[in-house]
Every structure is written in C-alpha cells, then in structure tokens.
Amino acid sequence: MSAPSRPLRSHQRSLAELVAAMARGEAGGIADILAAVTPGGGKSLLPVIAAARLVAAGAVERVVWVVPRDSLRLQAEEAFADPLWRSALGHALAVRAADNAPDPARGLAGYVTTYQAVAAAPALHLAEITRHRTLLVVDEIHHLPALAEGDPASEAAAWSRALAPLLRHARLRLLLSGTLERADGRRILWLPYRDEPGRAPVPDIAAPGWAVIGYSRAQALAERAVLPVNFGALDGEASWLEGGRADGQARVGPHRLSGPAPGPTTRPALFTALRTGFARDLLHEAFLATRRLRAARRLARGLPAAEPARGLGKLLVVAPDQASAQRYCAMLRGWMPGAQAERDVRLAVSSEPDAAAALAAFRLTPEPAVLVTVAMAYEGLDAPEVAVVAALTHIRSRPWLEQMIARATRVDPQAGPYEDQHALVFHPDDPLFARFRDRIEAEQLTALRRPKAERPAAAREPRPMPDGDEGIVPLESNALGLRYAMLRPGPALALVRPEAVPAPALPPSAVERQLRARVAAMVTAQAVEDEAELRAPAGGRLAHRYNAVLKRILGNKARAAMTAEDLEAALAWLERNRLGDHLHLLDGDARYAWTARRRWAGERRAAGR
Known part of the structure; x- marks a missing residue:
C-alpha cells in the first residue's frame, strides 16, 4: 500500500519550481532566496525541497541549516526524515543535529546547528561552508540585526558577526522568516533594502540576484494550511x-x-x-x-x-x-x-x-x-x-x-x-x-x-x-x-503591510522623557520579578541597585545626560538581557555590599554547597 500523498502549498510549489530552474541552469543569477511565510504556514519544508532538488542536480553538495534555538534542531532533523515527504519529494537525504564537535555532518547530507553554536565556534562552521558547495539555510533571519545597526555588544550582534562570513561564502542561501520586521525597527542582516524619503527602509524584493517567495495568512487560509x-x-x-x-x-x-x-x-x-x-x-x-x-x-x-x-x-x-x-x-x-x-x-x-x-x-x-x-x-x-x-x-x-x-x-x-x-x-x-x-x-x-x-x-x-x-x-x-x-483572513502578501497612520511628532525633550520613563519602568519590572528570588528585605531598593548596574553597563553615563539614541540602545539591551546576571559589576562598591553578599549566597545554594 502506497503512502498517502501530501499536496504542496503554493509557496512550496513556487520554491520547487524555482530550484528546479536553478538546477537546470535557467536561473543562474539567483544566489539568494528569501521566503517570507506566515507563521504556521509550513516553511520548515522549504529547506527539504531546496536541498532535495539542488543536491540531486549537483548544484550544491551539502545543506547547513542554522536555527535560533536548540529546541528547533530536532524539528529540522524530523523534516528531512519524514517518510511521507521523502516519498513525495523522492529524496533520501538526512541531516543531523550537530554541536561544535569536529565533522558536524558525519557523512550525511548536512547538519543543523544554532546561532549560539556558530557564534561560539565560527571558524569551525566557516571551514565547513568553504570546504563544500553549500546551501546555507538561516531560519528566522529577523533575529539577526544588520552589522551597522544595533548594540555591538549584544548577543544578537555577536550572532550576526559570526554568521556574516558564512553568508558570504555559501554557494546558495535560503533565508526564512515569518516576519520581515524586527521589534526594534532596525534592518535585518544580509537583506537588501531600499530607502524612500520620509519612510522607514523596507526590504527590496526586486534586488538583483534575489528571489522572493511570499505566503500570507490569507493564502494559507484559502489553501487550508492554517486554522482561523x-x-x-x-x-x-x-x-x-x-x-x-x-x-x-x-x-x-x-x-x-x-x-x-x-x-x-x-x-x-x-x-x-x-x-x-x-x-x-x-x-x-x-x-x-x-x-x-x-x-x-x-x-x-x-x-x-x-x-x-x-x-x-x-x-x-x-x-x-x-x-x-x-x-x-x-x-x-x-x-x-x-x-x-x-x-x-x-x-x-x-x-x-x-x-x-x-x-x-x-x-x-x-x-x-x-x-x-x-x-x-x-x-x-x-x-x-x-x-x-x-x-x-x-x-x-x-x-x-x-x-x-x-x-x-x-x-x-x-x-x-x-x-x-x-x-x-x-x-x-x-x-x-x-x-x-x-x-x-x-x-x-x-x-x-x-x-x-x-x-x-x-x-x-x-x-x-x-x-x-x-x-x-x-x-x-x-x-x-x-x-x-x-479573526478574518490575512493580507494578500506577507512582504508588505498597509502604512500605519503616523503619530504626531513630539519635541525632542518629550521623546527623551518618554524614553527615560520606559527605561525606568523596565528596570523596575525586572527588580520586582527578581525580588522574590533574591529575598531583598523591605526597603532594600533592588531597583536602585539595578539602576546602578545599568549605568555601569552604559559606560557610567547618567540617564539625564543620555541622547535619545543612547536611551533607545538601553531599551534594546534591557529587552534582551537580565540585570540580575550582571550584579558582579557592583563588586567592590561598599554601597552595594548587601547585593554582592546575597548573590554570592545564592550561587552557593544553586551549587548545593
């Protein structure tokens, strides 16, 4: 008895047709494929489709799939191992979830790793990319800020710095995302942009060498690929x-x-x-x-x-x-x-x-x-x-x-x-x-x-x-x-969205006041959330200590002296990091000796000493 068939969705068919043309040498100018697929629309099958066609044609030798977190590595392995899709696509490729040990592919068609692993051992993964003609798949590309933007000391910036050489040396690139917007409004690594007066930069879907595949919520609902x-x-x-x-x-x-x-x-x-x-x-x-x-x-x-x-x-x-x-x-x-x-x-x-x-x-x-x-x-x-x-x-x-x-x-x-x-x-x-x-x-x-x-x-x-x-x-x-x-059906394209009504312009001082208020609120929120774990006494003013930590992280610059850009950078750091992980910056300061003692005691308890 043959296995039941699984129909390809419109974006999956589009990618299959594109890579088939690339394999035949009919789309030789394409080196980057951007797939903007509504969340839940089935983008995890796209690397399988691309690898199956391109490896069979000899256009690439390996696939390296980079995901934002460890829990997604197993899902990537499963996508290649799914017996129904192996039958439907006629492929026998397998990839493995790899860490930073030597020879991550171990004789298979490729491997899956994480942003964090690449940042920890960039030379290892760059050597793998340059040793073989590689299809590099970067999942959830919107997590990676452009190298010229954002806080250079942030974890996301470290990911971008480590992945940029891999992107440059890969034979072909498949970039996946459910959104082409970052929460901080900054540009995304590697994507081409166009600038228009008075408007935020947007991805240039007509850039030379790029192919863009969109799959919106409306299309997914029409094809019954997602639920209302x-x-x-x-x-x-x-x-x-x-x-x-x-x-x-x-x-x-x-x-x-x-x-x-x-x-x-x-x-x-x-x-x-x-x-x-x-x-x-x-x-x-x-x-x-x-x-x-x-x-x-x-x-x-x-x-x-x-x-x-x-x-x-x-x-x-x-x-x-x-x-x-x-x-x-x-x-x-x-x-x-x-x-x-x-x-x-x-x-x-x-x-x-x-x-x-x-x-x-x-x-x-x-x-x-x-x-x-x-x-x-x-x-x-x-x-x-x-x-x-x-x-x-x-x-x-x-x-x-x-x-x-x-x-x-x-x-x-x-x-x-x-x-x-x-x-x-x-x-x-x-x-x-x-x-x-x-x-x-x-x-x-x-x-x-x-x-x-x-x-x-x-x-x-x-x-x-x-x-x-x-x-x-x-x-x-x-x-x-x-x-x-x-919720009714979604927009016709995943790549573009209707223009928001612009908010009334605020004077610079009002913008700075709002940003300072947001920084204060985020510091206080972290202090309230961490207070129970730290067991701060009444009036212990944990928020005061956290403000001191943040000031040291920001180069000892007083918040009242910060520019709007400085305050936005502080907000971006607070969105990604916990102040409680940086209390060591207060070591040696008698004003915060209580905090240091409590942190030391907490570490001893965590270690079971």
Whole structure:
C-alpha cells in the first residue's frame, strides 16, 4: 500500500519550481532566496525541497541549516526524515543535529546547528561552508540585526558577526522568516533594502540576484494550511502601589484593563494582572476550554476518559517570566487529581533541567496535554495538537504576538476535518493587544480592496507605551468579562503591510522623557520579578541597585545626560538581557555590599554547597 500523498502549498510549489530552474541552469543569477511565510504556514519544508532538488542536480553538495534555538534542531532533523515527504519529494537525504564537535555532518547530507553554536565556534562552521558547495539555510533571519545597526555588544550582534562570513561564502542561501520586521525597527542582516524619503527602509524584493517567495495568512487560509483564530478577550481590574520610596508608596486603582486607547495605567495594570488574581481567572478559562474540547473529541471518537490518544487538543500557556510560569504550573496541577497533574502538565523554562525533554514530550506524545513556558516554545514550535493558548504575556510586539498565536493555527491531521478545527487564544483585553488585533483586521480588509501595485511598504512597529516614571508593586486584580472575536483572513502578501497612520511628532525633550520613563519602568519590572528570588528585605531598593548596574553597563553615563539614541540602545539591551546576571559589576562598591553578599549566597545554594 502506497503512502498517502501530501499536496504542496503554493509557496512550496513556487520554491520547487524555482530550484528546479536553478538546477537546470535557467536561473543562474539567483544566489539568494528569501521566503517570507506566515507563521504556521509550513516553511520548515522549504529547506527539504531546496536541498532535495539542488543536491540531486549537483548544484550544491551539502545543506547547513542554522536555527535560533536548540529546541528547533530536532524539528529540522524530523523534516528531512519524514517518510511521507521523502516519498513525495523522492529524496533520501538526512541531516543531523550537530554541536561544535569536529565533522558536524558525519557523512550525511548536512547538519543543523544554532546561532549560539556558530557564534561560539565560527571558524569551525566557516571551514565547513568553504570546504563544500553549500546551501546555507538561516531560519528566522529577523533575529539577526544588520552589522551597522544595533548594540555591538549584544548577543544578537555577536550572532550576526559570526554568521556574516558564512553568508558570504555559501554557494546558495535560503533565508526564512515569518516576519520581515524586527521589534526594534532596525534592518535585518544580509537583506537588501531600499530607502524612500520620509519612510522607514523596507526590504527590496526586486534586488538583483534575489528571489522572493511570499505566503500570507490569507493564502494559507484559502489553501487550508492554517486554522482561523478565535480570540477570547478577558477584561478585568487591577490595583498596585506606585512611588519611588518604600515608605511613601500610594495605592493606585482599581483600573480597568480595557480602554479606548493606551494610557499611563495600561502597562502597570497589565503587569499587575499577570501576577495576581486576573491571571488565575484567565488561566482557568483556558483550562476549562481545553478540558471541554478534549472531552468533546473523546466523545466523538468513542474513547474512554483515561485512554491516551493523539488529536484531542492541547493547551500552551505563555507566562511573563519564570516565577509566574512556576505559579501557573502549580495552579494547573491544583485543578487536577494528583496522578493526572503529574502526567498532563509540564514546565519548560530555561532554569528547569528537563525543559528540552518536556518540550519534546509535549510535541511528540499524547501526554502531557499542557505546557507552561515563557519563550522557549513561542517561535517555531511544531506541535499541531496545540488548540488553545493562554497568552499571559506582557509583550505586545506585533511579530512576537503573531508567532505566539501561530502555535495554535497549525492544522492537526489527527483532530478530524479541517472545518471542525480552529485556534482559541485567551488574552487580557488591554488596548495594546486590541490594537494588535485591530491592525491585523484593518490590514486584511485593505489588502483585499487595493491592487497589489498600490500597497505601501511596511511601516515600523510602534514602540510600546511607557509605564510611568516610578516602579510599581502589584496588589490585586480580578476578571470582569469574557468576549470572543473571530479573526478574518490575512493580507494578500506577507512582504508588505498597509502604512500605519503616523503619530504626531513630539519635541525632542518629550521623546527623551518618554524614553527615560520606559527605561525606568523596565528596570523596575525586572527588580520586582527578581525580588522574590533574591529575598531583598523591605526597603532594600533592588531597583536602585539595578539602576546602578545599568549605568555601569552604559559606560557610567547618567540617564539625564543620555541622547535619545543612547536611551533607545538601553531599551534594546534591557529587552534582551537580565540585570540580575550582571550584579558582579557592583563588586567592590561598599554601597552595594548587601547585593554582592546575597548573590554570592545564592550561587552557593544553586551549587548545593
């Protein structure tokens, strides 16, 4: 009996036709292929298609696939090993997940590695690229900033510096992304750009030597490659303490999460809600929805309650930080009988030693049915059984949110007919998330009405609203009401987006004040999140110590003396790093001796001494 066929989607067919032409020598001028594929649209098959055609034709000898995190290496191996696709594409290639040991391919058609591994041993991987005619695949290219932009000391900049020589020496390049925007608005490594007066630079899709393949949400929905999304927006109220002095903080609120527009209480209310009673209420709604879905699918298939089975639907919980993730995990387990709780709920955060195993079990086995994480699983997770997402995250960057909701939009072949499936995403009903959803719907309507040639280029994602000048201490919150909204089809192209309405220009001093407020809020947020672990005493002013750490990192330049560019660089650093990891910069300063002692004691406890 022959294996069932799998039809190629339109972008996969386009790539297959392109590489076939390249193999025949009919597209000799093409050296770079950019695939902008909506999250969940099936871009992980594109390297398999390209390698199968190009290796068979002798155009390349090897494929090297670089992914942004270790958890994606196994998925890349699986893409090449999938028996149905091996049969459909007629290939017998295999790649291996490699570390930085010598001979990473070990006689196979290539290997998969990570940005971090390349940055740790750039010479090893450059030697492999130059030794063989190589197809270099860079996954989620938007993580890599252009070399001339961004903080040169950042981890992402180190990745770019290590990968740039590989890009230069590869015979062919296949660059993959679900978005062509970086959260900081900067350019992406290696991509060609065009500059237009008064507008942010946009990728030049007509650059010589480049072929661009786009696959939008609208196309994916039309081809039933992804599922429609049903949003469950939960409103609520929150109260917190605000002020710079431990003995002079004032109670603020209760304030509603929802509102007509983002304001000064938006982010403090959201910060509080995700760490108090509102989070429990939203998590419980998602838990009940998942339980109802699994029960209904069991009933439809005649399965007994305790029998493990694929295709019943799973819950992904995205938390704002690791401490909250641990609390959410404990809540979920408290709503189940003991044996079921241990079987069904897993925690995957970087501090857990078995995080990779928990992630793999969630993807590949019928149980566990619930995974709680912070960021390990939001991008690139290939787990079609995820049907419900609890979006308990404070991040409101559009690319990040698009990646998160895409975890539930993959079609599950084990879950029955396509028309019986949809993604369900529970989220706080704050105006920032509402603006994200409204913008998507506005773009979709615009894209359907306007001819392709008239669509303007992508605009930069607006920066988040500031939280305020002073830190906050969360007190309490509660949920008020739940409403649902079905997301309509997406834009006609993944590469371009309707132009955002420009915000009124602010004078330079006002811009600097807003940026300083955002820096203060981010420092305070990290201090509040880390305070429990550090066990700072009342009035310990951990935020004060963190401000001192940040000042040292920024060259001892006072925040009041910083330019707008300096403040933006500080924000970019805070988005990628934890101040608690740099407390050693305070060593030797008597004013912060308490911090040094606590850090030393914490390291001893962690080491089991």
